[in-house]
Amino acid sequence: MKALILLATLKKSGLSNTATLAEFFTERLSRHGVSVETIHLVNENILPGTYSDMGPGDAWPSILARLEAAQIIIFATPIWWGNHSSEIQKVIERLDNLHDEILQGKPSRLEGKVAGVIITGDSDGSQHIIGNISNFCNALGMLLPPYCSLAVQSKEQAKDKHPTKEMLMEIYNKDYSKTADTMVSQLLKYSGS
Template identity: 30%
Template sequence: MTAATSAATSAAAADAYRFDDLRALFVNCTLKPSPEVSNTQGLIDKSRAIMADRGVATDVIRAVDHDLAPGVYPDMTEHGAASDLWPVLYSRVMDADILVLCGPIWLGDNSSVMKRVVERLYSCSSLLNEQGQYAYYGRAGGCLITGNEDGVKHCAMNVLYSLQHLGYTVPPQADAGWVGPAGPGPSYLDPGSGGPENDFTNRNTTFMTWNLMHMAALLKRSGGFPAHGNRRSEWDAGCRYDAPNPEHR
């Protein structure tokens, strides 16, 4: 095989991995309102660039910029809140085939904003899709974590568990992060931090991004997550999939 043929073959293989039919939403759970610099955004930008290069339409929400009322209902203005922008953000969540929750570490744990976003995702977890499954089925989820203290794995475990419990499909190696040296020190985007050049972080971010695209494409192009044995609507109607005769009559 000539060098030209090899290059053409490689290019054709790369072009086979296009995801022009996918949309991704990154939710930045930094505590810093716009236009303050967010180190988490720096890591988001790396993942987002990979997706955009492969045709994915991407969107970013900085959650702290929006008035998200606390609560366990889809619209908290119906339950006493003066205002609640979650219904608007929820529509953007549902437009996305890929959801990436991103945020900083504080005291070894996820930010309060991250917890609020997860709670509001949970507030809509009883809603159903057209197949009678929980609404988040058929979507891929992952997370990005940043900080200058230990806790990436702990934070990622919490986020990824939450996403799969709500109905998202979590592919292999669906998290990445950067913390630098343990203890107080430079943040990801600080001059001389080494964050943007860190091979370990760049590798994990790249793998996470590709795995999310692969998983979302598998789900979307096959018509979603199989709707058998997991339909809330049929369970409520009396079907019991664990019974000898599971169909409801």
């Protein structure tokens, strides 16, 4: 069983709330024998566009191949102004070509994949993001099962705060372990494991 996390933090390096929450979740998935790969999207040369291959130097074809090989796909994003990050939007735009194929009568290359959403922020907006991503997954034939979102809103994640990784992990372990474990259980159940 393979899971792919599309990590959409805007930080190229250094401590990221979203990367830390994804790491927290990865550890829980790994306990069940799931092989987890995280793609740090902002560090990839994903060219703008709405096709599966935008030409020389485009990292997207390789990422798409890894999405097709995974059984579980996790969209991990911070909240910016009530919405997902620009990196997740870029993924949605690049996957639009798969939707075009469906409209032409071809089978979806991601049909049957099980999806989940991880969100961090210091204000609300999770429901809107989960709704958008769920709708998008549905249009590509993917399944977002019940209880497959892990959203953490905490004043410690505000833009002007500087928590340590240990502080974030303590918050996640204390307040979000049950939610994360339920999400793992659902992802595995609906992926046939």
